[in-house]
Amino acid sequence: xxxYDFPLDRLVQALKYGHRLSVSRLFVELLAAHVTPExxxxxxxxxxxxxxxxxxxxxxxxxxxxxxxxxGLPLMLDGVVRDVDTLPQAGLPWKARAANVRGxxxxxxxxxxxxxxxxxxxxxxGATLAELARSLKGxxxxxxxxxxxxxxxxxx
Numbered sequence: 582x583x584x585y586d587f588p589l590d591r592l593v594q595a596l597k598y599g600h601r602l603s604v605s606r607l608f609v610e611l612l613a614a615h616v617t618p619e620x621x622x623x624x625x626x627x628x629x630x631x632x633x634x635x636x637x638x639x640x641x642x643x644x645x646x647x648x649x650x651x652x653g654l655p656l657m658l659d660g661v662v663r664d665v666d667t668l669p670q671a672g673l674p675w676k677a678r679a680a681n682v683r684g685x686x687x688x689x690x691x692x693x694x695x696x697x698x699x700x701x702x703x704x705x706x707g708a709t710l711a712e713l714a715r716s717l718k719g720x721x722x723x724x725x726x727x728x729x730x731x732x733x734x735x736x737x
Contacts, residue, residue, distance in 0.1 A: 582731060582732050584731060584734055585703050585733040589709070590612070592732065593702055598635065598636075598714075600638075602643060606645030609648055609651070612644065612700070618726050618728065619696060620724075620726060621696045621697070622654060622656075622696070622697050622698070623645050623652065623654050623656045623700060624717070625642040625644065625700050625701070625711075626646060626655050626700065626710070627639070627663040627713075628641075629664075629666040631666050641702060643727050644700050644702065644730070645658075651670045652723070654711055659718070660689055660692075661713065662686065663686055663695050664685065664686070665684060667681050670706075675705075679708040679712070684710060684712075686713050688716050688720035692721045694723055695722050698727075698728055699728070701728075703730065703731050704733070711730070716725050
């Protein structure tokens with residue numbers, strides 16, 4: 582995992598907000614260079630439908646699709662729904678982020694006995710990933726592993 586700092590932060594922003602999908606190839610190569618996860622299924626971090634409409638694509642899905650192929654694992658694009666249109670985590674104080682995403686996800690099918698790997702671009706506090714893992718385990722997943730490109734250093 583890399584630090585979410587210059588120049589990586591600019592590249593992630595170019596992907597997410599500048600629609601520079603070509604940047605995702607570099608990110609996939611960086612993520613694929615690590616050990617293949619012991620998992621049964623790959624799930625990208627879902628976006629709420631309104632954010633998906635605004636952005637036009639889910640950057641986590643753009644990473645997860647080729648990673649699932651590389652790892653030889655099935656990809657589930659529609660098995661988890663982000664029901665709550667949460668505030669962007671980046672604009673919130675660290676301590677408010679867990680409350681912001683509580684109850685945000687709904688798993689639409691059974692995950693009974695599955696080992697799931699969740700793919701996302703950036704982790705800050707880990708609150709969103711933890712809430713998604715809670716939802717997946719509530720649907721029966723036996724384990725949830727997160728694969729993220731970068732981690733935001735804790736302030737101070």
